[in-house]
Amino acid sequence: MGGLTIPTMDDIDIRSKKVLLRIDINSPVDENGKIIDDSRIKAHVETIKELIDKDNSVVLMSHQGRPGDKDFISLEEHSKLISKHLNREVIFVDDVIGPYAREIIKNLKNGEILLLDNVRLISEELIEAPPQQHVKTFLVRKLTPFFNIYINDAFATAHRSQPSIVGFPLVLPSAAGRVMEREVSALARIFNAEDTPKIFVLGGGKVHDTIRIIENLMRTRIADRILTGGLVAELFSVAKGMNLNTKNMEILERMGILSLVPRARKLLLSGAPIEIPVDYKVEINGNVIEEPASKITGVIKDIGPATVEIYSSLIKDAKVVVLRGPMGVIEDERFRDGSKSVLKASLEGWGYVIIGGGHMISALDKDMKIDNNKVHISTGGGALLLFLSGERLPALEALSMSMTNRVMNNAS
Numbered sequence: 001m002g003g004l005t006i007p008t009m010d011d012i013d014i015r016s017k018k019v020l021l022r023i024d025i026n027s028p029v030d031e032n033g034k035i036i037d038d039s040r041i042k043a044h045v046e047t048i049k050e051l052i053d054k055d056n057s058v059v060l061m062s063h064q065g066r067p068g069d070k071d072f073i074s075l076e077e078h079s080k081l082i083s084k085h086l087n088r089e090v091i092f093v094d095d096v097i098g099p100y101a102r103e104i105i106k107n108l109k110n111g112e113i114l115l116l117d118n119v120r121l122i123s124e125e126l127i128e129a130p131p132q133q134h135v136k137t138f139l140v141r142k143l144t145p146f147f148n149i150y151i152n153d154a155f156a157t158a159h160r161s162q163p164s165i166v167g168f169p170l171v172l173p174s175a176a177g178r179v180m181e182r183e184v185s186a187l188a189r190i191f192n193a194e195d196t197p198k199i200f201v202l203g204g205g206k207v208h209d210t211i212r213i214i215e216n217l218m219r220t221r222i223a224d225r226i227l228t229g230g231l232v233a234e235l236f237s238v239a240k241g242m243n244l245n246t247k248n249m250e251i252l253e254r255m256g257i258l259s260l261v262p263r264a265r266k267l268l269l270s271g272a273p274i275e276i277p278v279d280y281k282v283e284i285n286g287n288v289i290e291e292p293a294s295k296i297t298g299v300i301k302d303i304g305p306a307t308v309e310i311y312s313s314l315i316k317d318a319k320v321v322v323l324r325g326p327m328g329v330i331e332d333e334r335f336r337d338g339s340k341s342v343l344k345a346s347l348e349g350w351g352y353v354i355i356g357g358g359h360m361i362s363a364l365d366k367d368m369k370i371d372n373n374k375v376h377i378s379t380g381g382g383a384l385l386l387f388l389s390g391e392r393l394p395a396l397e398a399l400s401m402s403m404t405n406r407v408m409n410n411a412s
């Protein structure tokens with residue numbers, strides 16, 4: 001798959017085993033911490049079902065949000081949703097590696113499913129390091145003895161070199177789950193680097209990740225044009241010398257985004273084809289108004305209608321459109337238009353469309369017509385873009401290493 005040889009669930013003996021299944025059910029949540037879109041949860045049902053049908057006991061592991069952020073919450077609600085979509089009981093334990101969790105894992109019977117709590121409750125999980133280092137973490141050492149097999153189905157986290165992603169494949173027989181397998185093979189099929197023009201529509205809030213992705217896209221000359229929205233647009237607007245007014249600058253400062261301005265300027269000076277919005281929807285004292293980018297007085301919450309029109313016409317002429325990260329604060333119904341409109345334009349165009357990232361997917365309306373022959377809805381955001389820009393993903397590398405280790409172990 002995708003240049004690397006990666007074991008899938010067809011390559012290992014998965015019958016009547018105890019399986020650790022890393023999934024990515026990191027979902028958008030509202031201001032009360034309630035899940036507003038369960039697409040990622042639904043995506044993993046196929047892999048879980050297959051493991052249960054093969055008489056395994058399955059322990060699910062995932063993260064949700066990052067410590068310090070509002071969406072860093074327990075996985076209890078997720079367990080109910082998995083249970084609903086599977087139509088089976090899912091045991092939830094509000095623990096990850098403690099004695100209580102280990103006891104339940106130990107006693108889990110074939111056919112039973114357990115969801116551990118947010119793996120990022122374990123601080124080691126936030127560290128990016130090579131697999132050889134992560135093998136030594138408490139997380140990997142405490143849990144490995146209970147399992148026969150590790151399956152990684154978390155394509156959306158494949159760009160992180162964290163213990164739950166890269167540690168276990170070095171010590172347990174491992175394979176890619178069905179989501180991981182399908183993502184990698186679909187992208188390899190649909191994404192042809194020769195097809196032009198390729199337009200990337202990049203928004204959302206993970207600006208540190210996105211600037212790295214844009215640098216990669218420019219280095220490998222993959223993107224012909226980048227249309228920005230969300231906080232990514234604000235960064236490039238500042239880098240282009242626009243005045244976004246004090247309130248927005250304070251938000252960017254607080255989020256550590258202003259420190260990225262020199263990198264954004266370097267990209268622009270090197271000729272990166274990055275477009276910024278010409279107008280925005282802003283919020284002032286609870287009211288929504290439209291303002292031109294040159295005269296911003298409110299807090300920026302979405303791209304405006306003139307920008308939507310320009311972006312839509314560019315999108316419609318593209319051979320490949322890749323969208324990741326919403327154009328605005330889509331948790332608020334009043335600021336979903338920008339994201340919905342660029343999605344609609346992409347689906348109406350003639351090119352291939354790849355949509356990624358938990359938030360952008362949640363802006364897809366049920367009545368939007370999706371032609372499965374030319375649209376791939378990915379569970380990944382950052383992972384998807386790094387994969388498309390040619391970067392090697394740590395999760396895939398670790399799975400590939402696990403196969404080499406097994407071949408060597410069998411030979412010795």
Ligand SMILES: Nc1ncnc2c1ncn2[C@@H]1O[C@H](COP(=O)(O)OP(=O)(O)O)[C@@H](O)[C@H]1O
Nearest residue numbers: 204205206230231325328329357358359360381
């Ligand atoms: N102008 C904006 N100001 C503040 N937050 C924004 C803005 N535009 C988008 N966002 C936020 O970006 C977040 C989603 O970004 P991200 O996690 O990068 O996307 P995805 O999950 O699709 O990969 C949402 O919570 C949304 O509110």
Ligand SMILES: O=C(OP(=O)(O)O)[C@H](O)COP(=O)(O)O
Nearest residue numbers: 026156157357358380381382383
């Ligand atoms: O939502 C995710 O990534 P995405 O926003 O790039 O799609 C993944 O769950 C990874 O989460 P992280 O970016 O906090 O490591």
